[in-house]
Amino acid sequence: MDKGYEKERFEGLKIKASVAQRFRRYCGKISKSQSMTLLVMIEFFEDNGISPNESMGPHIQTLEILIKKRINGVIAILKDIEKSQTKPTVAMMQSLFEEAEPKNKPLILEKKKTDDSQPKYRERNPSNL
Incomplete structure (x- = not known):
């Protein structure tokens, strides 16, 4: 039964047999009773302000x-x-x-290497032996 409409009585409508068959198939597709399908269709047209005759x-x-x-x-x-x-x-x-990037300055503790620094030992060349 349709919720909210259990106590209402049924009315008969006169429609052509081919239209009734097509309507019943459509009701089966959307899984609603014939009364609820017709009610949903009417509410759709009224809510959207659409006439079924308009394209x-x-x-x-x-x-x-x-x-x-x-x-x-x-x-x-x-x-x-x-x-x-x-x-x-x-x-x-x-x-x-x-502009805000700091320039790379050498650290104060860093020792600079000079060219004067020679190794204190002499490398041996195996060919000189």
């Missing part, structure tokens, strides 16, 4: 075009923000960090 093609295409225009507008705004705000800020930050 939905132009409406959907119009919405798609509007959405694409708005997305293109958002992309243009983001590109402008990137060009006018983000890139200059990044360039300024990079220049600050490049």
Whole structure:
């Protein structure tokens, strides 16, 4: 039984036999009773403001075009923000960090090697022996 409609009585509708068969097959596909299927269909049309006689093609295409225009507008705004705000800020930050790098100075404790430092021992050459 349909929830919330258990105590209501049934009414008969006069519809053609071929339409009734097609409707029953559709009800079986969506796994609802005939009453609930018809109720869901009516609520769909009322909630969306759609008439069954209207074609939905132009409406959907119009919405798609509007959405694409708005997305293109958002992309243009983001590109402008990137060009006018983000890139200059990044360039300024990079220049600050490049100047702030410390120069490599030798440590105070580090000993410098000079050319005067000769080994105190003489290497032996095996050919001189």
